[in-house]
Amino acid sequence: MRPLVLAHLYPREMNIYGDTGNVLVLRRRLEWRGLPVTVVPVSVGDSLPSDADVLLGGGGQDAAQGEIGADFATRGAQLRAMADDGVVMLAICGSYQMLGHEFVTQEGRRIPGVGVLDVTTHGQAERLIGNNYVETPDAGRLVGYENHSGLTTLWSGARPLGTTRPGRGNNGSDGTEGAVRDNVIGTYLHGPVLAKSPRFADDLLRRALARRGDPVELEPIDDTLPELAARVAVGRPR
Numbered sequence: 001m002r003p004l005v006l007a008h009l010y011p012r013e014m015n016i017y018g019d020t021g022n023v024l025v026l027r028r029r030l031e032w033r034g035l036p037v038t039v040v041p042v043s044v045g046d047s048l049p050s051d052a053d054v055l056l057g058g059g060g061q062d063a064a065q066g067e068i069g070a071d072f073a074t075r076g077a078q079l080r081a082m083a084d085d086g087v088v089m090l091a092i093c094g095s096y097q098m099l100g101h102e103f104v105t106q107e108g109r110r111i112p113g114v115g116v117l118d119v120t121t122h123g124q125a126e127r128l129i130g131n132n133y134v135e136t137p138d139a140g141r142l143v144g145y146e147n148h149s150g151l152t153t154l155w156s157g158a159r160p161l162g163t164t165r166p167g168r169g170n171n172g173s174d175g176t177e178g179a180v181r182d183n184v185i186g187t188y189l190h191g192p193v194l195a196k197s198p199r200f201a202d203d204l205l206r207r208a209l210a211r212r213g214d215p216v217e218l219e220p221i222d223d224t225l226p227e228l229a230a231r232v233a234v235g236r237p238r
């Protein structure tokens, strides 16, 4: 089997609250099953592998988003084509915002997005911070942590990833969290989210395998520890 290619976007600039852990989780869950995997870091100026099966991007400070903004914008056409082609993307917080149409910071600075997700984000003075969990229709409960100033609005081309009651989610007002179109998923959940949401991790791997026409049955893994960690996290106050 050809290795599953995980492209890790901007590992230096976009990696707060341990989001790089999402790359490790996917890699390990493949390796534990004896499935071949290649991780390709993609930094400013690097080319994005055209055979990438999964793209992962983490959160970043507004300043980091500004630093990578111009480079990210040059990748718009390729990223939209990949999304149309069913490539799996998991974008956390700052990367989620930049997959949308635009992020306007609280100071009014406009960081253009690539329009893969039909969402827009505006920063505000109050940060939305705290432990959070999200109920999703496809992958059960996702557990993580949020910390963002941006309020994200979903438009008609994006549906919410799920709903949150404990957290603030996309905008603190409509109870939605994250956004989905095709195999592209954006969420505010740090943590890293996949470490405490193993079912979600496998759901992403199955989507990537199915797209290539590879078998999607995944050998079971003993997820006692991540499930325990998720239960403990859910019981923690915000």
Ligand code: GLN
Residues within 6 Å of the ligand: 016, 058, 059, 060, 061, 062, 063, 065, 092, 093, 094, 095, 123, 147, 148, 149, 150, 151
């Ligand atoms: N800088 C963005 C915001 O504050 C994203 C933050 C993040 O990625 N945690 O909304």
